[in-house]
Amino acid sequence: LEQVTVWTDQKWLVYVLDQLILNAIKYRSKTPTLTFSVATEPGVVHLTVKDNGCGIKAEEIPRIFHKGFTGTNGRTETYKSTGMGLYFSKRILDRLGHQIVVKSEVFKSTEIILSFYQLSDYANLTKVSH
Numbered sequence: 001l002e003q004v005t006v007w008t009d010q011k012w013l014v015y016v017l018d019q020l021i022l023n024a025i026k027y028r029s030k031t032p033t034l035t036f037s038v039a040t041e042p043g044v045v046h047l048t049v050k051d052n053g054c055g056i057k058a059e060e061i062p063r064i065f066h067k068g069f070t071g072t073n074g075r076t077e078t079y080k081s082t083g084m085g086l087y088f089s090k091r092i093l094d095r096l097g098h099q100i101v102v103k104s105e106v107f108k109s110t111e112i113i114l115s116f117y118q119l120s121d122y123a124n125l126t127k128v129s130h
Helices: 010-026 085-096
Strands: 034-041 044-051 099-105 109-117
Touching (some): 010 109
16 A cells, blocks of 8 residues: 555544454455555545445445444345444544545445545644633
């Protein structure tokens, strides 16, 4: 990966990445691949995590971050899901000021993009006297 720096909470970002990796493993294909890529543009870094697993139905994508939502894939005997991993991940990312976007094709792939914005307000802090 390209070497980039983002401002975030390391512990919580590791939790989110762990959830994404665990989901990729849980919903893997017979010949699994998991790729990570980074793209930058002025003021933002995008980290993409992409797998070639079973995918998510288009109509379910808007609900995958809802508390307890397991979707069609999470309700089979093959997969055991609580619907809490992506819910907590979204809440964490929201609180950290990061964005998450999901793109998926059933039986083909799921692509998750985390966007880390450069918050100039934090980078240019000055001491205020009272």
